[in-house]
Amino acid sequence: MKRHDSLVPLSKFHRSVLFLALVAKKNAPPVKGYPTTPEGKKDYALAFYKNRLNDHFQLEEEKLLPAVRGKDKSLDKLVEEILLERQKLRKLFDQLQNSNDLEFDLDNLGKALEKHIRREERQLFQQVQQTLTPMEMNQLRFTLES
Numbered sequence: 172m173k174r175h176d177s178l179v180p181l182s183k184f185h186r187s188v189l190f191l192a193l194v195a196k197k198n199a200p201p202v203k204g205y206p207t208t209p210e211g212k213k214d215y216a217l218a219f220y221k222n223r224l225n226d227h228f229q230l231e232e233e234k235l236l237p238a239v240r241g242k243d244k245s246l247d248k249l250v251e252e253i254l255l256e257r258q259k260l261r262k263l264f265d266q267l268q269n270s271n272d273l274e275f276d277l278d279n280l281g282k283a284l285e286k287h288i289r290r291e292e293r294q295l296f297q298q299v300q301q302t303l304t305p306m307e308m309n310q311l312r313f314t315l316e317s
Contacts, residue, residue: 175300177312185288191219195281209273220264243302256287
């Protein structure tokens with residue numbers, strides 16, 4: 172399904188999160204411009220989370236998710252599951268700061284991030300587009316840009 176224009180900026184950002192997920196995972200192929208050592212990956216992941224991902228989560232949690240709540244029971248359930256996944260992701264980032272096994276913790280983080288982003292793209296965004304009316308989708312664009 173083609174992504175609605177209002178969700179395109181979020182989907183574009185998700186690509187950068189998927190690169191972080193790829194880089195973080197154990198036995199990741201080297202990606203030009205990204206760190207390859209466990210320490211470098213840790214620093215990159217924590218900086219990305221602090222400077223970009225946390226704001227993205229906040230935007231979706233304050234603008235997108237409230238706009239779709241109450242439209243459909245299965246969508247509401249999916250939103251709750253997404254929020255629980257985010258709690259786990261935040262804990263994984265916190266654990267990474269004082270990790271005793273960087274490769275293990277980075278791998279877990281990478282796998283969890285990939286699963287979460289794929290779920291948003293394949294399930295949440297698809298269901299949002301199917302549930303909301305065209306007018307609601309256009310209002311969502313305004314909400315996300317404000």
